[in-house]
Amino acid sequence: MPEGPSIVILREAAAGFAGRKVLRVGGNSTQDIGRMAGRKVLGVHSWGKHFLLAFDGFFLRIHFLLFGSYRINERRDTPPRLSLGFSAGEELNFYACSVRFVDGTPGDVYDWSGDVMNPHWSRSRARRKLKLRPQALAADALLDQDVFAGVDNIIKNEVLHRIRVHPESRIGALPPRKLSELIDQAREYSFDFLSWKRAFVLRQHYQVHTKTVCPRDGCRLSYRKHLGQARRRAFFCEACQRLYAEGADGDSAGTDA
Template sequence: MPEGNQIHRFAEEHAAVFAGKRVHVDSPNGGFADAEVLDGHKLIRVDAIGKHLGYRFGRDLILHVHLGMYGDFKQGKMPLPPVKGALRLRIYTKSDWMELRGGTDTSIFTDEKWQLLRDRLGPDPLIPGSDPKPAFEKIAKRNTSIGALLMDQSVFAGIGNIYRAELLFRARIHPLRPGKDVNLASLKSIWKDAQTLMSAGVKDTRYVTTSAKDRPHPRGPVREEEERYVYRRHGKPCFICGTKIERAELATRTVYWCPNCQKK
């Protein structure tokens, strides 16, 4: 599933090309029945919060997109490519096009519905001025594991499986530790780290979370196998202590950690 950094990157890319222009909107395979409602309207801006995109065409006219596990965009210059596969949505002008395949939701939201969505989501590390205090307060009251809470979009919006694993390793916190047992200083550190890592992830399509000093090859470009500390590195030695990385199922997803660096 795309995490918040990818969603914010899509928002920036699509706004740069289409915002301020009248666009054509269609759904070649009928996956978005209301495409004709938006066709010919000017796209005002593209908003991103957590894992949700909002293409604002006017008052009470917002195209909501949630990519889910397998949704993805492609973008290019005209002419339009041939229609292939499960092409849910196209937005295009005389010079550019964007295609959406898959996705959990593609629907028109009113302003009220968009606000209700925002209200039920936690603070987004990528939105300037987001206040993390409500999230800290929720976590402090919960016996639920911190690993599950970080994936709860009502706690923090946009953090997914990769960042969940990497943020907890960098904070040296075991993913199964109860939220109420994570001190405030650690939560503040996780929040600031999320802002830094995810902001870098908006610019870089890779998820690089390791520091150069911790990599087996600290000089030169980051090697693919050294981009992350624990995510999908189960059975391999920790870059810090050499202990084998472990994994387990948590909240329907696989979580990874170093049993030595991240003690319960």
């Protein structure tokens, strides 16, 4: 599933289509995609893992699900879910994705302060939201798009390793400093991800995701195929990622799991 930084790269690559008229619409989507024909793209945006094309009165939302992809000015061998043609033979093609129309403008619908890649990201709002989720696992909290829009499994695993927090730690049990680290690194690592992906070296920087040995202490990493309510893959180090859990008296307790 493409994470927020990958959608930012798509937004930047497609920015040149803003202000241009859609001359051709095709694809096997069951949505009324023909409504875009002859319409001008008013803006190209992203929010978290959503790619957005704004038109007058509505916008198109693309979510790439688990296996979605796109091509700009080229095509795959498989039929596209949606294909938009422009002048000079240029086109946007989307595959294996969710296509949805939403009335209004993106600004009417999305809270930009919740997108970790957005200039309007608010760490204070993220902290307030997390305070309302004391029993949430750290792994689930990072994947909560209402708090950290754009963060997905790679960023989750890498952030928790970077701040030395076990994925099954409870948000309410994290010391204030660790909670701050989790919030700040959700954003900082996302921009590291963006930089590495632009340079085509992202995988070279994985510390734990899909790895077997912790680069920090040499211990064998733990792997869970389905961890937390989100049921996502988790790679973590039992030796250096501390488990923070609520004690019997409600106080925070840490164990070197």
